[in-house]
Amino acid sequence: MKRLTDLVSEGFIWGVGITRPRPGQERRAAIYITTTLIASVLVAVAMFIFLLGRL
Structure with a gap:
């Protein structure tokens, strides 16, 4: 089984x-x-949290 970082990296390489x-x-x-x-x-x-708090 591949590491999580390897899967993320492979997906990013293919996707982007x-x-x-x-x-x-x-x-x-x-x-x-x-x-x-x-x-x-x-x-x-x-x-997002910062801007939500400013409303």
């Missing part, structure tokens, strides 16, 4: 169409992509 990482760099790329996506979602949720 970015270039595949170099051989030997797949694990590092998977962690970077997963971290970036999680951070983006957290920022979006934080902004």
Whole structure:
């Protein structure tokens, strides 16, 4: 079974169409992509909560 980061990375590569990482760099790329996506979602949720509180 693949790791969650590998599945997220593979889905992002296929979905967005970015270039595949170099051989030997797949694990590092998977962690970077997963971290970036999680951070983006957290920022979006934080902004939503902030704006909701301002109403």
